[in-house]
Amino acid sequence: MRIIVTGGAGFIGSAVCRHLVSNTNHAVLNVDKLTYAGTLTSLVAIENAPNYRFVRADICDSTTIERVFETFAPQAVIHLAAESHVDRSITGSRDFVDTNVIGTYQLLEVTRGYLSKLPIDQREAFRFLAVSTDEVYGSLGAQGLFTEETPYDPSSPYSASKAASDHLAMAWQRTYDLPIILSNCSNNYGPHQFPEKLIPLMILNALEGRSLPVYGDGSNVRDWLYVDDHARALVLVLEQGQVGRKYNIGGRNERSNIDVVKRICLLMDQLRPEQAPHARLITYVTDRPGHDYRYAIDAGRIENELGWRAEETFESGIDKTVRWYLDNSAWWQPLRNKVYGGERLGTVRPPEVTS
Numbered sequence: 001m002r003i004i005v006t007g008g009a010g011f012i013g014s015a016v017c018r019h020l021v022s023n024t025n026h027a028v029l030n031v032d033k034l035t036y037a038g039t040l041t042s043l044v045a046i047e048n049a050p051n052y053r054f055v056r057a058d059i060c061d062s063t064t065i066e067r068v069f070e071t072f073a074p075q076a077v078i079h080l081a082a083e084s085h086v087d088r089s090i091t092g093s094r095d096f097v098d099t100n101v102i103g104t105y106q107l108l109e110v111t112r113g114y115l116s117k118l119p120i121d122q123r124e125a126f127r128f129l130a131v132s133t134d135e136v137y138g139s140l141g142a143q144g145l146f147t148e149e150t151p152y153d154p155s156s157p158y159s160a161s162k163a164a165s166d167h168l169a170m171a172w173q174r175t176y177d178l179p180i181i182l183s184n185c186s187n188n189y190g191p192h193q194f195p196e197k198l199i200p201l202m203i204l205n206a207l208e209g210r211s212l213p214v215y216g217d218g219s220n221v222r223d224w225l226y227v228d229d230h231a232r233a234l235v236l237v238l239e240q241g242q243v244g245r246k247y248n249i250g251g252r253n254e255r256s257n258i259d260v261v262k263r264i265c266l267l268m269d270q271l272r273p274e275q276a277p278h279a280r281l282i283t284y285v286t287d288r289p290g291h292d293y294r295y296a297i298d299a300g301r302i303e304n305e306l307g308w309r310a311e312e313t314f315e316s317g318i319d320k321t322v323r324w325y326l327d328n329s330a331w332w333q334p335l336r337n338k339v340y341g342g343e344r345l346g347t348v349r350p351p352e353v354t355s
């Protein structure tokens with residue numbers, strides 16, 4: 001298939017592009033605006049491959065996206081482009097509404113126009129996979145798991161914008177018969193994750209001897225999914241998933257934030273013993289507003305229907321991740337120096353009123 005991957009210069013998108021280009025026969029066009037979170041250096045391994053191309057474009061710019069569709073003639077879309085950091089959405093939600101809501105809307109409309117000109121057999125074979133998050137389901141207590149039937153109950157501007165994106169995609173399937181499949185995954189981690197997110201931030205702060213800021217009492221629980229497991233899952237869902245259906249994707253690796261940070265400290269003690277014990281750097285800071293307590297995914301559908309399983313345990317995945325960051329300062333150092341230096345994000349600002 002010729003596949004458009006939106007947001008392919010981001011963390012998960014670049015893993016999807018690398019997987020598609022290296023391990024499958026599909027051809028990839030990576031469409032990315034290159035916001036602060038987009039990094040082409042995540043794609044150097046495949047940049048010269050004959051089945052890979054990149055175009056810089058904003059999904060909100062429907063004229064350009066229409067041209068991209070006409071030229072590349074895709075047979076599928078994997079839509080990952082988004083503003084993705086909850087803390088940034090608390091400080092300023094406008095970009096989240098623009099890209100995650102309006103951007104998805106524009107992409108759906110361009111796809112609808114493009115499909116209307118295709119012969120019926122090509123239209124029926126087309127797939128649009130919208131990649132979303134488990135955060136749309138809201139917060140769990142100590143028990144229970146999110147299933148595909150859990151009602152949406154988003155808490156943050158980020159998760160609300162992703163919920164809106166999901167609703168648009170599913171409505172376009174029901175109303176216009178667009179071949180939409182939706183996936184909702186848990187927290188990803190692994191190489192090439194922008195250093196504002198919990199795991200890379202903790203690794204790099206520990207390496208530099210800076211404090212390790214843990215929100216609240218650190219008891220919030222996330223279900224960690226190694227990014228390459230997720231990339232495999234997405235390609236499988238695209239190839240074999242059912243149109244109009246949702247697939248939850250999770251690693252069955254629940255950990256509290258403080259346990260994640262302590263595990264990183266332990267690995268850093270082994271790999272950089274001269275700075276041990278790194279746990280001395282842990283500092284508890286004021287909690288994030290609206291911080292969901294627990295997310296946990298029931299991945300039964302994708303496991304039973306499509307035969308997918310997460311291959312990494314949290315222990316194996318975090319070990320690989322810490323080693324990758326220690327070995328790849330050329331990837332993260334420019335981002336840390338010029339784009340985001342590790343300062344606290346997510347403070348509440350006055351309303352953004354636009355005329």
Ligand SMILES: NC(=O)c1ccc[n+]([C@@H]2O[C@H](COP(=O)([O-])OP(=O)(O)OC[C@H]3O[C@@H](n4cnc5c(N)ncnc54)[C@H](O)[C@@H]3O)[C@@H](O)[C@H]2O)c1
Pocket residue numbers: 006007008009010011012013031032033034035036037038039057058059060079080081082083084085099103131132133134162185186187188189194
């Ligand atoms: N990272 C996670 O743990 C996680 C968990 C669940 C779901 N998701 C979802 O997966 C997707 C990818 O997440 P990620 O962590 O890789 O995000 P990321 O922030 O690392 O990457 C997002 C990419 O989208 C691009 N982008 C942003 N706005 C754009 C626009 N208007 N037009 C074109 N490109 C644009 C950015 O340049 C960047 O390359 C998102 O939809 C996110 O909501 C992520």
